[in-house]
Amino acid sequence: MCGIAGYIGHKIADQVLIVALERLKYRGYDSAGMAVVRDGEIHLRKAAGKLKNLSERIEAQPVVGRCGIAHTRWATHGAPTETNCHPHLSTDGRIAVVHNGIIENHEVLRRELKDQGCIFASETDTEVIPHLISTLYDGDPVAAVRAAIARLDGQFAFAVVFADQADRIVAARKGSPLLVGRGKKEMLLASDVPALLPHAQEVMFLEDGHIADFNADEVRICSFDGAAVAPRFKPIEISADAVSKGDHDSFMSKEISEQPEVLLRLIESRLRAGRLVEPDLGLDLAEVNHIVFLACGTSWHAALLGKRFLEHLARVHVEVDISSEYRYRNPIASGGTLVVAISQSGETADTLAGLRLARAKFIPVVGLVNVVTSTIARESNGVMPLMAGPEIGVASTKAYTAQIMALYLFALQVARAKGLLSQPEEARAIVSARAIVEHAARTLAECEDPVAEAADIFTSADATVFLGRGGEHPTALEGALKLKEIAYVHAIGYPAGEFKHGPIALVTRQLPVICIVPRDAMYEKMLSNLQEVRARSGRIITVGQAGDRSLADLSDHVFPVRMAPDDLLQPILSILPLQRYAYHVARRRDCDVDQPRNLAKSVTVE
Numbered sequence: 001m002c003g004i005a006g007y008i009g010h011k012i013a014d015q016v017l018i019v020a021l022e023r024l025k026y027r028g029y030d031s032a033g034m035a036v037v038r039d040g041e042i043h044l045r046k047a048a049g050k051l052k053n054l055s056e057r058i059e060a061q062p063v064v065g066r067c068g069i070a071h072t073r074w075a076t077h078g079a080p081t082e083t084n085c086h087p088h089l090s091t092d093g094r095i096a097v098v099h100n101g102i103i104e105n106h107e108v109l110r111r112e113l114k115d116q117g118c119i120f121a122s123e124t125d126t127e128v129i130p131h132l133i134s135t136l137y138d139g140d141p142v143a144a145v146r147a148a149i150a151r152l153d154g155q156f157a158f159a160v161v162f163a164d165q166a167d168r169i170v171a172a173r174k175g176s177p178l179l180v181g182r183g184k185k186e187m188l189l190a191s192d193v194p195a196l197l198p199h200a201q202e203v204m205f206l207e208d209g210h211i212a213d214f215n216a217d218e219v220r221i222c223s224f225d226g227a228a229v230a231p232r233f234k235p236i237e238i239s240a241d242a243v244s245k246g247d248h249d250s251f252m253s254k255e256i257s258e259q260p261e262v263l264l265r266l267i268e269s270r271l272r273a274g275r276l277v278e279p280d281l282g283l284d285l286a287e288v289n290h291i292v293f294l295a296c297g298t299s300w301h302a303a304l305l306g307k308r309f310l311e312h313l314a315r316v317h318v319e320v321d322i323s324s325e326y327r328y329r330n331p332i333a334s335g336g337t338l339v340v341a342i343s344q345s346g347e348t349a350d351t352l353a354g355l356r357l358a359r360a361k362f363i364p365v366v367g368l369v370n371v372v373t374s375t376i377a378r379e380s381n382g383v384m385p386l387m388a389g390p391e392i393g394v395a396s397t398k399a400y401t402a403q404i405m406a407l408y409l410f411a412l413q414v415a416r417a418k419g420l421l422s423q424p425e426e427a428r429a430i431v432s433a434r435a436i437v438e439h440a441a442r443t444l445a446e447c448e449d450p451v452a453e454a455a456d457i458f459t460s461a462d463a464t465v466f467l468g469r470g471g472e473h474p475t476a477l478e479g480a481l482k483l484k485e486i487a488y489v490h491a492i493g494y495p496a497g498e499f500k501h502g503p504i505a506l507v508t509r510q511l512p513v514i515c516i517v518p519r520d521a522m523y524e525k526m527l528s529n530l531q532e533v534r535a536r537s538g539r540i541i542t543v544g545q546a547g548d549r550s551l552a553d554l555s556d557h558v559f560p561v562r563m564a565p566d567d568l569l570q571p572i573l574s575i576l577p578l579q580r581y582a583y584h585v586a587r588r589r590d591c592d593v594d595q596p597r598n599l600a601k602s603v604t605v606e
């Protein structure tokens with residue numbers, strides 16, 4: 001959580017840093033601040049609330065300087081007030097720090113530093129860092145930072161500026177991402193690549209246990225124990241356009257609309273001469289006989305579908321674990337087990353911890369990630385990229401459908417490695433996968449009006465139930481999660497057959513019940529479940545095939561979806577109207593769809 005940015009160069013730092021924070025606010029957005037070094041002093045600007053509050057403050061009180069650090073916060077220790085907002089200062093105001101992560105021994109350090117005369121202003125764990133550095137600083141910034149790090153427990157990425165070092169930023173990483181960007185006579189620092197654009201042309205990913213010390217021309221890297229490390233930059237491959245909203249009013253809306261092209265790009269990336277390529281995962285898929293999926297949130301919903309694919313196509317035994325549970329179990333490591341860590345960001349702390357636990361038990365790990373430069377990607381034995389492009393909206397949309405498709409293709413690859421997929425079957429599966437691209441585009445176009453109409457009617461509903469069976473149970477869970485997180489509507493997703501065992505008591509004339517009813521093997525069963533809701537006067541919205549009379553007769557509203565040629569892939573289409581529904585309800589309730597309250601895009605704390 002939290003986004004860090006830094007700039008040294010010939011441009012006005014505050015302007016560069018505000019744009020960088022704008023690109024990082026998906027990591028947290030409850031307060032923001034900036035420290036600029038000028039004329040031997042540190043000038044601080046902070047504001048609680050959204051980033052525009054900080055922009056307004058800076059506009060009213062500009063600080064013209066060429067070197068600064070900035071932060072957008074997702075509160076962990078201390079409420080999201082201006083006092084708790086970063087940067088934090090040493091008692092004499094000569095050292096400023098921005099931090100992402102958690103300092104676990106902050107209470108002990110705080111007591112010790114107070115005894116030494118340090119005066120604390122905030123309730124944050126972060127504030128111990130500038131005080132600690134100031135007690136150790138004798139004119140050598142890197143030596144002071146190294147000595148301070150030796151006292152810090154926990155995980156962090158932080159950046160420091162010193163009032164007497166007008167052209168220097170020192171940054172360190174242990175567990176939270178941090179990147180240095182190099183431009184023409186300017187150097188940037190950020191938690192993620194988009195924040196380096198458009199100024200930097202090259203990027204260097206700081207490794208865990210490394211410190212970067214840089215000015216506008218040069219960066220020096222050393223390890224925490226002081227050994228010099230050669231900096232390794234590589235060209236930045238994404239463009240500034242990829243991180244803009246384009247013609248859309250929100251990133252979420254743009255990302256929903258991108259799904260057909262994302263799916264196409266992903267499928268093509270896994271094919272060569274019309275056949276599935278052997279994934280380069282450093283292991284023999286034929287020998288895998290047990291797969292454990294680790295994931296959180298939306299990625300966990302995709303994992304539930306991955307289990308269906310692998311069991312059905314490759315006859316492999318699969319477990320799906322919520323990462324925050326797996327990491328505290330004592331999982332059994334047997335030969336033939338593979339862990340697949342699924343994460344859009346590749347930075348989710350719980351999934352990363354699960355990955356590390358698996359690797360400590362010598363279980364091979366494959367990362368299914370969107371951000372290929374992420375920590376999960378780097379710490380996995382093999383990587384399967386999602387190819388979805390930057391996902392900025394906090395609600396995961398295009399990454400979800402890409403995860404489902406990637407898992408389907410992976411299941412085919414495992415099936416083929418095990419001799420369970422003939423060449424004609426493989427060819428048919430590829431045709432089915434490719435057909436989804438067109439079906440997704442049509443579904444998005446055809447569902448839009450009915451979805452918007454239903455959103456008008458149900459904007460004020462204070463609860464919603466989502467029901468699905470088989471592959472559409474994860475769709476129900478995901479539809480409910482989308483509505484909860486961006487529209488703040490209490491919602492539950494339930495397996496439709498289980499609904500009568502208790503939750504059906506919730507049904508009233510006011511309750512919208514959204515049922516996902518494609519023409520699959522569960523169709524007749526779902527119709528019976530619909531009847532049960534109808535008999536109790538619930539308001540029924542169905543996600544189903546256009547023109548299905550039986551469905552229309554039982555429904556108050558129908559969200560039309562195209563039918564996938566392979567039922568296994570139907571959930572990719574069924575979720576599309578539900579993403580749009582959550583979006584429309586949220587807009588009508590005046591919610592910020594890209595930055596819902598209390599959330600952050602990458603959950604890098606436990």
Ligand code: M6R
Nearest residue numbers: 297298299343344345348395396
């Ligand atoms: O980056 P990850 O896929 O690991 O993130 C996992 C969850 O935090 C994420 O899916 C979250 O549930 C989203 N806000 C859902 O829209």
